Amino acid sequence: MSEQLRIVFMGTPDFAVATLKNIVASNYKVVGVITAPDKPAGRGRKLQQSAVKKYAEENNLNVLQPTNLKDPNFLEELKALDANLQVVVAFRMLPEVVWSMPTHGTFNLHASLLPDYRGAAPINWALINGETKTGVTTFFIDEKIDTGAVILQKEIPIEADENAGALHDKLMNLGADLVTETLKNIAEGTVTTKLQLQTTDLKTAYKLNKDNTKIDWNLNTETIYNLIRGLSPYPTAWSFLKNREENPINVKFYDVEKEIKLHNEDPGAILADKKEVKVATKDGFINLKEIQLPGKRKMNIKDILNGYEFDKKAKML
Structure with missing residues (x-):
């Protein structure tokens, strides 16, 4: 009963x-x-x-x-x-x-x-x-x-x-x-319990902050990709973008694809044309699909390219 x-x-x-x-x-x-x-x-x-x-x-x-x-x-x-x-x-x-x-x-x-x-x-x-x-x-x-x-x-x-x-x-x-x-x-009255293991190698869900959500482009593609999807849609991974602006601007990342590929680009280097934008990593590229620039709503990259231009020397920092 x-x-x-x-x-x-x-x-x-x-x-x-x-x-x-x-x-x-x-x-x-x-x-x-x-x-x-x-x-x-x-x-x-x-x-x-x-x-x-x-x-x-x-x-x-x-x-x-x-x-x-x-x-x-x-x-x-x-x-x-x-x-x-x-x-x-x-x-x-x-x-x-x-x-x-x-x-x-x-x-x-x-x-x-x-x-x-x-x-x-x-x-x-x-x-x-x-x-x-x-x-x-x-x-x-x-x-x-x-x-x-x-x-x-x-x-x-x-x-x-x-x-x-x-x-x-x-x-x-x-x-x-x-x-x-x-x-x-x-x-x-059928509930049973078991004590949690008390070991030193447990994985921890640390509180998210500005430091541990920032992308380090020197890491490998898989690690960066997991950081971005693990923080999307909130609080979002972010990076500084050095483009034509006098000071680096803050960019938020919502949707990306990964590409494992050997290349000679510096980590953080941006390769952009009229259709796509990708950022170099240690062992490949992160292809941008949806990002947010300061003061703007989040947008897909094709819409961003209609009104924003990436310089040949543009770089994520």
Whole structure:
């Protein structure tokens, strides 16, 4: 006989919405939804609601938006919901007073096959590192980041030309199904867990920043190609372009093709004609398909060539 679960759901972006939808569609009782406070965004700096808040309010779910997860008033509100389980998807790190509150604990959905790719950007780093498979994991939260006991995992292959956007959507849907399977096991009292391996050679999903998203054209073609697809469409790989402008400009890369080929060009050298643009690497070329120049929207390279000219000495830095 299944136990009646009273669930508090915690999440913020679209990735989390798919799971919340599945929980609601599966007729589990969601007694509260915790999401990020509204934030100013865009040129008008208007307050924007999180994707989770929008869905929750459209479905008449109780929403809380704490700025401080240790605030006594928030903790009283959370306790008053009388949840016996908390589900976390793409939210911030929880203090122990929060994750230890329900009788069944708190479990998290993570977009990797833990223990590999713990951290902030598991989807991106799996692609950047050229992995051929990845997956999703549910695990009970403990005092460290992404280290708790694993409940369930599902694995999928990574396609050779797949980018972060496409993989995000696949893992989003796979994860939503894994969460409802986890809920079923908890409700039926059949849940089992296994401890994560504690080794020193684990791969890490470091937070993405300006430094580790910049392209080094001295690397081989495959490595550069994986960086670009692993960061597309967000936050995007980037490079400085030295062309006719007085100062180098910042270029973002969305879609490229790789070409392994021996040549005598310097890494970063640009070969352009009226139809295509490619950049030399250590052992080939990156053919540009869709990029973004400063102050412009992202455009395919043919449209860019209609109004922008690459000098013979142009180079990516």
